[in-house]
Amino acid sequence: MKLTARDAARFFTKPDTSKAGVLLFGPDTMRIALKRQDLIAAITGPNAEEEMRLTRMNGAELRKDPARLQDALKAQGFFPGPRVVLVEEATDTLDKTFTAALEDWQPNDAMMVVTAGQLNARSKLRKTFEGSGSCVAIGIYTDPPGREEIEATLQKSGITAIAPEAMTDLTNLAQELDPGDFRQTVEKLALYKIGDDTPVAPADVLACAPATSEAALDDAVHMAAEGNAAAIVPQMHRLAAQGVNPTTLCIGATRHFKLLHAAASSDQGPEAALSRARPPVFGPRRDRMVRQARAWGSPRLESVIQLLTDTDLALRSSRPVPAMAMMERAFIRIAMMRPR
Numbered sequence: 010m011k012l013t014a015r016d017a018a019r020f021f022t023k024p025d026t027s028k029a030g031v032l033l034f035g036p037d038t039m040r041i042a043l044k045r046q047d048l049i050a051a052i053t054g055p056n057a058e059e060e061m062r063l064t065r066m067n068g069a070e071l072r073k074d075p076a077r078l079q080d081a082l083k084a085q086g087f088f089p090g091p092r093v094v095l096v097e098e099a100t101d102t103l104d105k106t107f108t109a110a111l112e113d114w115q116p117n118d119a120m121m122v123v124t125a126g127q128l129n130a131r132s133k134l135r136k137t138f139e140g141s142g143s144c145v146a147i148g149i150y151t152d153p154p155g156r157e158e159i160e161a162t163l164q165k166s167g168i169t170a171i172a173p174e175a176m177t178d179l180t181n182l183a184q185e186l187d188p189g190d191f192r193q194t195v196e197k198l199a200l201y202k203i204g205d206d207t208p209v210a211p212a213d214v215l216a217c218a219p220a221t222s223e224a225a226l227d228d229a230v231h232m233a234a235e236g237n238a239a240a241i242v243p244q245m246h247r248l249a250a251q252g253v254n255p256t257t258l259c260i261g262a263t264r265h266f267k268l269l270h271a272a273a274s275s276d277q278g279p280e281a282a283l284s285r286a287r288p289p290v291f292g293p294r295r296d297r298m299v300r301q302a303r304a305w306g307s308p309r310l311e312s313v314i315q316l317l318t319d320t321d322l323a324l325r326s327s328r329p330v331p332a333m334a335m336m337e338r339a340f341i342r343i344a345m346m347r348p349r
Contacts, residue, residue, distance in 0.1 A: 010146065011139045017147045018158050021047050026091055028145055029114040030107070030121030032099075032138040034128045035149035040188050041124050044149055045095070049122060053091050060088035064119070068098040075106040082110060082118040092119035099125045104133035111141055153184040154191070162192060166199040170208040178214045181289030186219070194218055215292030230262045233340040234269065234301045236347035245337040255332035256324050262340070263317045265298075270310040272302035279303060304348060313343050 012020055021044060031048065033041050049063065057063040064081045071078055081094045128135045138146040159180060163171065183191050198217040202209060229244045248258065268286055272279035279302040283290040290298060320339045324332055
């Protein structure tokens with residue numbers, strides 16, 4: 010039996026332990042590994058490894074000794090509780106081995122959890138599990154997690170109270186990060202909120218989110234965007250001392266002002282536009298950029314982008330130029346262009 014995405018999400022939370030086996034397949038080994046970990050924990054509980062109720066093997070070992078699978082399914086341990094036999098890196102060459110194991114499977118036997126790579130619709134392994142009423146086949150694809158899956162991840166980490174704005178920020182973050190990075194972010198957020206009973210706020214999400222290129226924009230860009238011309242020169246001197254590349258700074262500034270332009274031009278408002286950006290902008294940084302977009306307006310931001318484009322071309326030209334001084338001049342000009 011093949012499960013839909015919604016049914017699969019429920020199955021990972023409350024698996025049907027009467028099934029003989031589960032096949033997890035897909036192109037992303039990290040996503041499959043995380044789902045396999047969640048599934049086994051939901052079936053056996055947290056102490057299966059210590060109580061020897063989990064048997065591991067891979068496809069290469071099983072090809073050499075096909076009888077090992079049935080032996081593991083029938084074996085009885087010293088500790089009571091559900092048992093799982095995990096077979097990783099399975100391929101179509103093991104189809105007959107799984108077919109024989111399923112024909113001989115009894116309700117008191119261990120449950121099979123099988124992982125595989127990408128399998129097309131003609132795959133023998135998929136057909137075996139999808140065609141068996143005692144098995145489940147679940148495709149794990151690279152789609153970002155949905156709301157239900159994100160809420161399950163939060164609940165598992167002990168986070169039960171979260172503000173709607175923070176939930177929106179986490180949903181946007183889940184679309185940008187790899188599954189492992191997103192899970193680590195949620196775990197970090199849970200540790201961050203230990204002893205704090207208030208709902209998770211956007212500032213909490215921002216404090217725990219991994220740094221991105223957008224989040225690491227130099228303070229000089231914000232100084233220019235907010236018209237703080239007096240602070241630009243000392244800030245640029247600090248950047249030069251740190252070895253910041255002027256071209257990199259120009260690219261970052263251009264990206265920042267293009268985001269502001271998109272926010273200022275959006276029919277749905279700057280907040281919605283910044284939330285839909287890739288990577289998304291959230292928390293106090295989003296509020297700051299919303300204020301900047303409203304203060305500048307779309308026409309003036311077009312002039313700023315043109316100025317930065319001209320500066321970028323000059324920095325990349327074959328002529329020797331004082332690169333950091335050119336960026337400093339561009340930032341001061343931008344700060345002076347901001348409406349008062």
